Amino acid sequence: DIQMTQSPSTLSASVGDRVTITCRASQSISSWLAWYQQKPGKAPKLLIYKASSLESGVPSRFSGSGSGTEFTLTISSLQPDDFATYYCQQYNSYWTFGPGTKVDIK
């Protein structure tokens, strides 16, 4: 089974900050990685698919990079609506999710 890890688990930041979240896979998943944003009581919202492709309608301040086993999600300038929990997901073999990174207000 492919295991996913994320760091950090919690991130305190201010509006306007550049934020980077890292996701690592226990074995190569090529580029089969997605990033989601989730707010309390809501379904996950797809931000990035295939590691670096921006989902339609998602602001361009979100970007993804990486391949193989190491991936990053970057928010170039954090906005008030971005305070949420972020999950990575591998879909190379079955599905596995990272444990999540909570982005809260500093």
Next chain:
Amino acid sequence: EVQLVESGGGLVQPGGSLRLSCAASGFTFSSYWMHWVRQAPGKGLVWVSRINSDGSSTSYADSVKGRFTISRDNAKNTLYLQMNSLRAEDTAVYYCARDGVTVWWGQGTLVTVSS
């Protein structure tokens, strides 16, 4: 527009059963693999099960193997999850999701297992 609408959640006693449904629209349902994912209160996302496009192949997480059964009716554009021998630790919001290069999610249905 792709839509996935889950139903069937509710309160059930330990050892009981429940069947979840996921009504799909806006895409050719019979062409896509489908999944169930759950999220316990305050916890992360956990994959539960998947089924291939024609229903001939299924897979399960170890935590539900032998108790849950995934199925689909392509004529009705509907995905199912039959949950038996429910335990307190099965309490979660259950999401159905469509496989593909981009993953589509439903809004989820809450299952509470409690006496």
